[in-house]
Amino acid sequence: MSSPVVTIGPDRPICEAARLMLDHRVSGLPVVDAGGRLVGIVSERDLLRRRSNGDPPRRPHWLQLMTERSALEQEPERFQRLTVGDVMTTDLVTVGESTPLEEAGRLLESRRIKRLPVVRGQRVVGVIARADLLRALPRAIGKAEAASKHDPSMTDERLIELERQYWLQRTRGPK
Template identity: 75%
Template sequence: MRVRDFMSHPAVAIAPDRPIAEAAQLMLEHRVSGLPVVDATGRLVGIVSEHDLLRRRSNGATRRPHWLQLMTEGQALAQEPERFHALTVGDVMTTEVVAVSDDTSLEEAGRLIEVHGIKRLPVIRDGRVIGVLSRADLLRALARAIGKAEAAKRHDTPMTDERLIELERQYWLQRSRGTK
């Protein structure tokens, strides 16, 4: 199975010069927790997440969680509308982005998500963002694989059992070698 079979596309993306309020609105409208950030030609320049929008930076350093400050300090909440229109996506986005091609295997994509502790991978083709693969997309792929395995088992029990045993053996073999 390949990324192209399960990615969300087209990607909902945003430009780095847009206000963070617009990014928040796009995330809410599309029910996503992050957006690829692209230049005018559609090339990936970063990613912005809910975490990036809620994080407060001061002189380049991150202080305590911004959402906590908003809940405990009335003065901080009063300044929030101005902040959401003054800061741009480029001010808060993450620039070191892990991305995959649409031809990447789901196994590799899942490994990257796990190793890097991230929730989504922008999907690139010819240097441009064409979609996003999220953890939810991986769950969909897993559900489909389980459904196919159950259907196959009803038709060919011994062969399916052998395949599942071999897949499990390979998985544990990889984990014992330190690869995920």
């Protein structure tokens, strides 16, 4: 997991969330209340999505911003007026510190999400992102290769188990 975590409050303007994401090179931020409790998560998608009155948009909001001058003219006000609490996702999926990496990978895949807040009680202590899974993969493979030098039969069993793990198969793509 990535830790320490950059967080933001629900009362902050979305322009501040955008700046934090850019400055820290992250695509989402846990949203915490004044007591430090997790209340939501805000992502790049949340910032780029237009909240509508129920009518389906003609095209994605981000595309309108790039192609229609009238859409772009209203953005400075929108980024100052809307707060993180207005756009954040509140239907959260979280994991605890002792959650196995395999389970975290399954949750990311099955829920089609990009990040999982790691909590201790109601406080965020880290975030597991898909990139964290990719970073863990070479270490796991390296450990298996190192073990093969000591006990080939045991290593074969470990590699077979690694290959069976769903998240590992997904990172390899189609054969």
